[in-house]
Structure formats: C-alpha cells, structure tokens
Amino acid sequence: MAIASKAASPLRVVLTGNPNCGKTTLFNSLTGLRARVGNYAGVTVERKEGTILGLTSQRPVRLLDLPGTYSLSPQSPDEQIARDVLFVQLPEVPEPDLVLVVVDASNLQRNLYYATQVIELGHPTWVVLNMVDVARENGLELNVPSLSAALGIPVFPIVASTGEGLPALRTALDHETHRAGPLPEPRSFTELTESFGKEAESIESLLETELPERKRLAMAEAVLLLSDDRVLNTHAGKYPETIAFAIAAARNRLEAAGVDWRSAAIEARYARAAAIQMAVTTETSPPGETLSDRLDRVLTHRVWGLLIFVLIMGLMFQSLFTFAELPKSWLEAGVNALSSWVESSLPPGDFTSLLSSGIIQGVGSVITFLPQICFLFLFLSVLEDTGYMARAAFLMDRLMSRVGLHGKSFIPMLSSFACAIPGLMATRTIDSPKDRLVTMLIAPLMSCSARLPVYTVLIAACIPTRRLFGIFGLPGLTLLGMYLLGIAGALGMAWVFKRTLLRGEPSPMILELPPYKRPSLLVLFRHMWERSRLFLRRAGTVILAINILLWFLVSYPKISGSPAAETDRPTDQMRQSFAGRAGRFIEPVLIPLGFDWKIGIGIIASFAAREVFVSTLSVVYNVENEKAGSPSVANLANTLKAEKWPDGRPVYTPLTGITLMVFYVFALQCVSTVVVMRRESNSWKWPLFQLAYMTGLAWVLAFLTYQLGRACGWN
Amino acid sequence: MKSTVPESVTPPRPLSSLTPGTRGVVVEIRIPAEHRSRLLEMGVLVGTPIELVRFAPLGDPVEIKVRGYHLSLRKHEADLVLLRVNS
Numbered sequence: 177m178a179i180a181s182k183a184a185s186p187l188r189v190v191l192t193g194n195p196n197c198g199k200t201t202l203f204n205s206l207t208g209l210r211a212r213v214g215n216y217a218g219v220t221v222e223r224k225e226g227t228i229l230g231l232t233s234q235r236p237v238r239l240l241d242l243p244g245t246y247s248l249s250p251q252s253p254d255e256q257i258a259r260d261v262l263f264v265q266l267p268e269v270p271e272p273d274l275v276l277v278v279v280d281a282s283n284l285q286r287n288l289y290y291a292t293q294v295i296e297l298g299h300p301t302w303v304v305l306n307m308v309d310v311a312r313e314n315g316l317e318l319n320v321p322s323l324s325a326a327l328g329i330p331v332f333p334i335v336a337s338t339g340e341g342l343p344a345l346r347t348a349l350d351h352e353t354h355r356a357g358p359l360p361e362p363r364s365f366t367e368l369t370e371s372f373g374k375e376a377e378s379i380e381s382l383l384e385t386e387l388p389e390r391k392r393l394a395m396a397e398a399v400l401l402l403s404d405d406r407v408l409n410t411h412a413g414k415y416p417e418t419i420a421f422a423i424a425a426a427r428n429r430l431e432a433a434g435v436d437w438r439s440a441a442i443e444a445r446y447a448r449a450a451a452i453q454m455a456v457t458t459e460t461s462p463p464g465e466t467l468s469d470r471l472d473r474v475l476t477h478r479v480w481g482l483l484i485f486v487l488i489m490g491l492m493f494q495s496l497f498t499f500a501e502l503p504k505s506w507l508e509a510g511v512n513a514l515s516s517w518v519e520s521s522l523p524p525g526d527f528t529s530l531l532s533s534g535i536i537q538g539v540g541s542v543i544t545f546l547p548q549i550c551f552l553f554l555f556l557s558v559l560e561d562t563g564y565m566a567r568a569a570f571l572m573d574r575l576m577s578r579v580g581l582h583g584k585s586f587i588p589m590l591s592s593f594a595c596a597i598p599g600l601m602a603t604r605t606i607d608s609p610k611d612r613l614v615t616m617l618i619a620p621l622m623s624c625s626a627r628l629p630v631y632t633v634l635i636a637a638c639i640p641t642r643r644l645f646g647i648f649g650l651p652g653l654t655l656l657g658m659y660l661l662g663i664a665g666a667l668g669m670a671w672v673f674k675r676t677l678l679r680g681e682p683s684p685m686i687l688e689l690p691p692y693k694r695p696s697l698l699v700l701f702r703h704m705w706e707r708s709r710l711f712l713r714r715a716g717t718v719i720l721a722i723n724i725l726l727w728f729l730v731s732y733p734k735i736s737g738s739p740a741a742e743t744d745r746p747t748d749q750m751r752q753s754f755a756g757r758a759g760r761f762i763e764p765v766l767i768p769l770g771f772d773w774k775i776g777i778g779i780i781a782s783f784a785a786r787e788v789f790v791s792t793l794s795v796v797y798n799v800e801n802e803k804a805g806s807p808s809v810a811n812l813a814n815t816l817k818a819e820k821w822p823d824g825r826p827v828y829t830p831l832t833g834i835t836l837m838v839f840y841v842f843a844l845q846c847v848s849t850v851v852v853m854r855r856e857s858n859s860w861k862w863p864l865f866q867l868a869y870m871t872g873l874a875w876v877l878a879f880l881t882y883q884l885g886r887a888c889g890w891n
Numbered sequence: 892m893k894s895t896v897p898e899s900v901t902p903p904r905p906l907s908s909l910t911p912g913t914r915g916v917v918v919e920i921r922i923p924a925e926h927r928s929r930l931l932e933m934g935v936l937v938g939t940p941i942e943l944v945r946f947a948p949l950g951d952p953v954e955i956k957v958r959g960y961h962l963s964l965r966k967h968e969a970d971l972v973l974l975r976v977n978s
C-alpha cells in the first residue's frame with residue numbers, strides 16, 4: 177500500500193538556467209509533444225509543465241520549465257517567478273525533488289555564476305551541460321568529471337537539439353524515482369571577505385529562527401538578501417520586519433567599513449566561476465572568429481545590417497498583412513456562409529438571429545484573428561530562437577530611446593499594424609514592467625488592418641480622386657497620412673507617458689547578444705500552436721460574450737410590425753434598437769465633430785470590431801447588399817455621397833471624411849483589444865484607462881480637425 | 892593580474908571612447924550603485940578584461956565581448972565604465 181501511494185506521487189523536477197541555454201529545447205525532447213502551458217497566478221509569465229517520457233519507472237516524473245534567469249536577484253517578472261519557485265515561495269508550486277540547472281558549455285563562466293547560486297540553495301541538483309557541440313566548434317574541450325568534482329554534483333553533457341547524451345540523463349532520472357537518499361550537504365562557492373561573511377552569518381541565524389521551514393537554504397538566502405537591494409521591496413510580507421531591520425543595519429555597518437555590499441558577493445562568485453572554468457577547459461584550437469561573429473559582421477553592419485533588418489521586418493509585416501489575409505478571408509467566408517445557412521434553414525426569429533448574428537459571428541470574430549496570431553507567433557519564435565530578436569533590439573534601440581522606449585518595443589509596434597492583439601502579446605519580451613505597459617498603451621494607435629475597410633469606404637465616399645503634382649493620387653495620400661498620423665500619435669503618447677504617468681528611472685538596456693542558432697522546426701510549430709491555443713481559450717470566451725451583448729443592443733427592443741414598410745425594416749429596427757437610441761443620445765457630442773446620429777450608431781456598433789462600421793452603415797442607410805455577403809464598397813460610397821443633412825448640405829464632405837478617419841485613427845474601437853489588454857496587464861485599470869485616453873484623444877483631435885477645417889473655410 | 896598593468900602609462904578611458912577591436916581592463920564603474928547590479932551580475936566587474944566589438948549602426952548602443960560572450964549596453968552606461976587599455 178505504502179509503495180503504491182508513493183508510486184502515485186510524482187517526482188517533481190524543475191528546469192532552470194540562463195536565457196538561451198537550451199532549456200525549452202531540452203524540455204521538449206524530454207516531455208515529447210504533450211505539455212501543459214498556462215500562466216502563473218496573477219502574472220503573464222508562461223508556465224510550462226509536462227511529464228517526462230521514455231522512463232521505465234512507474235512513478236511519473238513531472239518537469240517544470242522555469243523562465244530564463246541570469247541570477248537569483250530578479251530584475252523582471254520572469255526572473256522573479258524563477259527565484260520564487262526555487263525559494264519555495266510560490267504557493268502554487270510545491271518544493272522540487274530535483275533541480276536541473278542547464279549550463280551552456282560555450283558560455284561557461286556566466287552560466288556557472290547562476291548555476292552555483294542554485295546549487296547553494298541545497299535542493300538535490302544536477303547540472304545539464306548543454307551545447308557541448310557549440311563549445312567543440314569553438315575549440316573548447318570540457319572535462320566533465322572534473323567539473324562534476326568542482327561543483328560536487330552530477331554533470332550530464334548533452335546536445336539538446338540532437339538528443340545526444342539524453343539516454344544517460346533518462347537513466348539517471350529513472351534511478352532518482354526510487355531513491356530516498358539524504359539531502360545534499362550545504363555548499364558555498366563564494367569566499368566572502370571576513371566582514372561581509374560575519375554579517376551574512378548573523379542574518380543566517382536570524383533566518384533560521386524566523387523561517388525554520390527553509391533552514392537549509394538560510395546561508396544562501398542571507399547572502400542574496402544582503403546584496404540585493406530590491407528583493408525586500410518586491411517580497412514585502414514574505415519576510416518578517418526584524419529581518420529587514422537587521423539587513424539595513426548590517427549594510428550600514430558594511431558601508432561604514434568601506435565594503436560595497438552590492439558587489440562583494442558578486443565578485444567573489446565570479447572569481448570562483450572563472451577559476452572552475454579555467455580548470456575544466458582545454459583549448460583544442462586557438463580562439464578565432466566563430467560563424468556567429470562572421471554573421472554579425474553583416475547583420476549588424478552599418479548599411480547591410482539595416483537593409484536586411486528592413487527586409488526581414490517587411491517580410492514579417494507582409495505575412496501578417498497579406499499572407500494571413502488569405503486564410504483569414506476563407507475563415508470569414510466560412511463563417512458568413514454558415515450564418516446565412518442558419519438564417520435560411522431555420523425559421524426566422526430571435527433564436528435564429530442570436531445564433532447567426534450573435535454566436536456564429538461572435539465565434540467568427542475570434543477565429544478570424546487566428547491566422548494572424550499564428551503567423552505572428554511563428555515569426556516571433558523564429559526571431560527569438562535564432563537569436564535575431566536581440567539584434568533587432570540592438571539596431572532599433574537608438575530610435576526607440578528617443579521617446580524613452582526600449583529597442584524591444586519595436587516589434588510589438590510593428591505587429592500592431594496588422595492587429596493590436598498580437599502586438600500586445602508580443603510585448604511579453606520586454607523586461608521592464610513600465611516599458612512594457614507604455615508599449616501596450618500605445619500599440620493600438622498603430623493603424624491595424626481592421627481600420628483599412630473603414631478608411632477605404634470613407635476615402636471612396638469623401639475624397640475626390642484628384643492628383644497632386646500630377647503623380648500622387650489624393651486618395652492614396654490620404655491613406656498614407658492616416659498611417660503616419662497613427663505612428664506619430666503612438667510615439668508622441670509614448671513620450672508623454674514616459675514623462676508623466678509611467679515616469680521612472682530609465683531602465684538601462686543591458687542585453688545579451690547570444691550566438692546565432694539554427695532553430696528546430698518542431699519546437700517552432702509547437703510554440704506557435706501552444707500560444708495560439710492559449711489565446712483562443714483565454715481571450716476567445718470573453719470576446720464571444722461581448723459580441724453577443726452587442727448583438728442584443730442592435731436587435732432589441734423589436735419594433736412592432738408594420739408590414740407596409742417591409743423594405744425599411746432593417747433601418748427602422750436599427751433606429752429603434754438600444755444602439756440606435758444610444759446613437760441619438762450621443763448625437764450632441766458628435767455634432768461639434770460634424771457627425772449625425774447615424775454615424776453615431778456606426779461608431780457604437782463598431783466597438784465590436786472596427787470593420788463592423790462598414791456593415792452597420794450599410795444597414796443604417798439600407799444599402800442593397802449583394803446576396804453573397806459583404807456590401808460592395810462602391811455601392812455604399814455612392815449612397816453616402818448622396819446623404820444630406822435636413823437643410824440639404826451633404827453629410828459626407830471631404831472634411832467629414834477626414835474628421836471621421838482621424839477619429840478612427842485614435843479611438844480604441846475594439847472590444848478584443850480591451851479584453852486582451854485586461855489579460856496582459858492583469859487588471860481592469862489599464863484597459864479602462866486606455867479606452868478613456870484614446871477615446872478622449874480621438875474626440876479632441878476630431879474636434880480640432882473639423883473646427884479648424886471650417887475656420888479655414890474648407891468644406 | 893591587476894598589478895601587471897602599468898598604472899602611470901595610460902590613463903583610464905571611458906568604454907564608449909574606444910575604437911572597435913580595442914581591449915582593456917575595467918578599472919572603475921561610475922554607474923550609480925542602485926543601477927549597477929545587473930551589469931555586475933553579467934560579469935562586468937572591476938578587473939574584468941573587455942573588448943569593444945562595435946557600435947550599433949545608429950551609433951548607440953555598443954557591443955562588447957566579456958567573459959567569452961557578447962553583451963550590449965547603451966552609450967550612456969558605457970560612458971561610465973572606465974578601462975585601462977592594453978597596449
């Protein structure tokens with residue numbers, strides 16, 4: 177009995193290491209294709225967990241992939257999660273039975289800096305020495321037994337991308353499942369100076385009495401607490417006050433004695449890491465320029481580097497904008513076909529309408545994002561796994577820093593041209609929470625693909641097809657102007673936010689440029705699939721619910737039947753509905769912008785998604801639709817041109833068109849963005865703020881456009 | 892190691908003032924203490940040999956090679972890292 181219950185409880189293994197050391201590749205080859213991907217409670221840090229396959233033992237082995245970390249003194253939400261799991265300070269993750277530290281053999285010193293920190297925590301720990309192939313290529317031979325002796329724990333040399341060395345690791349894991357050995361002796365890899373060591377010891381004994389459950393790692397914890405000036409703030413409540421006081425007092429004493437408590441432990445540890453690295457490494461060939469170095473000479477070159485960057489970004493933008501458009505249009509056609517099939521085969525009524533316009537169209541509006549999201553995630557994975565992402569940030573940092581942003585903000589902003597939702601998701605690579613938030617707040621100002629139908633119809637209806645200087649068509653120039661306006665707005669608002677609301681110390685850009693790697697196709701597609709599925713599950717349900725709500729607002733209350741006016745019914749229904757009433761209710765706010773209540777309905781209804789503006793207007797103006805589905809742009813534009821105010825002036829003048837487009841450039845007319853913003857920022861505060869500031873900005877700028885236009889006699 | 896560098900011959904120079912390909916040893920880091928920790932943890936310490944690899948195409952940030960790997964930091968920080976250049 178006892179054995180059976182022991183067999184059922186899994187062996188909990190945690191995978192940790194520096195960023196880019198190959199953790200995820202190892203995770204994938206150990207767990208096969210089935211992993212659970214989710215989030216840690218309260219943060220958008222990805223949590224990946226799976227069961228190790230190919231073991232003979234009955235006892236399951238659960239593997240948790242931690243985010244990459246340079247040290248146990250966290251600088252980002254990702255690193256904080258890794259630290260908290262290893263310190264057993266995260267309620268949702270129980271204490272690990274075994275820790276695997278992945279160490280990049282081609283970058284041994286810095287990887288050992290982290291590995292020795294983890295070993296000191298006193299969990300049963302093994303080192304997985306990855307990338308031995310890269311080290312070999314660079315002319316470095318590592319002596320595994322002497323590394324194992326120096327660290328005092330087992331070391332497994334592997335090549336995660338080819339599977340070399342994995343059988344030995346699996347065998348060892350098999351043994352581990354029925355082992356009940358003693359916990360390892362505490363070890364220290366830092367020879368502390370006398371004064372620093374004494375202070376650390378007194379904090380250690382205080383920790384032992386205050387937090388007896390973590391007694392074994394008290395010394396490692398004491399050294400980290402003493403030298404890390406942020407952790408006591410970020411972990412307020414996790415440490416008793418007495419400890420905070422003792423640490424402040426110890427630091428004062430050290431400062432008075434002229435000891436730099438921030439660097440003392442770091443210097444001691446690096447000295448040890450360097451000594452170990454020298455002792456275990458033999459250079460088999462003189463160090464020369466690696467393939468990665470040669471690539472970098474082109475890819476970060478003054479001319480070629482920028483040119484290739486523009487090409488790569490162009491390709492990415494193109495694939496989001498055009499290639500994804502094809503599957504997107506199939507999905508849309510499929511959704512429309514299904515919804516009209518439902519309409520024609522079920523008896524007309526509320527239920528049919530709910531099913532076809534509410535539910536099917538709502539599901540449709542979620543899955544039609546899917547191709548773009550998949551393409552984006554595929555691209556991001558390629559950029560990240562090859563190592564090019566860091567170069568993109570390196571190339572663009574100068575430009576982005578002009579408005580106070582980070583080089584890493586460039587790609588989310590570019591993605592937002594396709595759609596703000598993948599753009600918001602792409603901000604996850606930004607470490608500094610404030611920079612990430614600023615990027616998320618401004619990303620939806622980039623003109624996304626859903627604005628294009630709106631611009632197209634309004635340009636066709638309002639902008640004369642004249643030419644400027646004989647070559648530039650006015651419609652094309654207008655469209656370009658709207659895109660540029662969005663970019664200017666985004667950069668301007670970033671500048672404003674960085675100086676006001678989210679002011680903070682400029683976060684230094686200390687970024688590793690990892691060697692280029694050939695990514696594994698399987699890993700890329702898995703990544704794409706896992707992340708897209710998470711999007712569908714989490715954001716999809718809420719987007720669907722809100723779409724159903726909006727359907728209700730345009731469908732109710734029903735007008736009482738007046739069969740005489742059969743052809744006017746949709747228009748009358750629209751006017752009668754809650755949305756129509758709201759449109760008339762907000763008309764006073766719209767008059768100063770030159771809009772009437774019908775445009776108001778369009779604005780309200782298009783809150784579900786901007787492109788809905790077009791279909792709503794065609795219902796409002798009762799445009800004859802072609803049977804196939806979407807209203808033709810030309811028909812709608814002609815109807816709009818003929819539309820008059822009660823006093824006979826045309827409604828859709830060039831000025832109205834420009835004003836309305838300016839409004840759409842700045843307004844956050846997209847439920848899905850709000851929902852995803854809620855998920856990514858983990859509160860309702862930021863999406864609501866974003867909604868308010870963008871709507872306010874849209875109104876004010878539209879007002880200025882219209883009033884200035886009129887004042888200049890342009891109408 | 893440190894004592895072999897002749898103190899009087901070359902005065903320390905900011906990392907950002909070097910030409911690509913130059914090597915030197917860090918002698919002082921003037922970044923304010925609160926912002927220094929990540930740079931230290933990445934292995935840029937007093938006494939560490941560093942090579943300036945290149946400047947980004949737009950002039951900022953800079954790329955350095957330290958402890959066998961490549962790291963980039965802004966000129967703003969690189970101005971505050973002082974090196975004694977090997978001759």
Ligand SMILES: Nc1nc2c(ncn2[C@@H]2O[C@H](COP(=O)(O)OP(=O)(O)O)[C@@H](O)[C@H]2O)c(=O)[nH]1
Pocket residue numbers: 193194195196197198199200201202244306307308309310334335336337338561562693694695696
């Ligand atoms: N040559 C080589 N490449 C590897 C090895 N392990 C991982 N890679 C590649 O290194 C890159 C980064 O790996 P990844 O698993 O994403 O690292 P992580 O950031 O630690 O999760 C990917 O392109 C992998 O294909 C290895 O042992 N040898």
Ligand SMILES: [Mg+2]
Pocket residue numbers: 199200201244
């Ligand atoms: Mg990873």
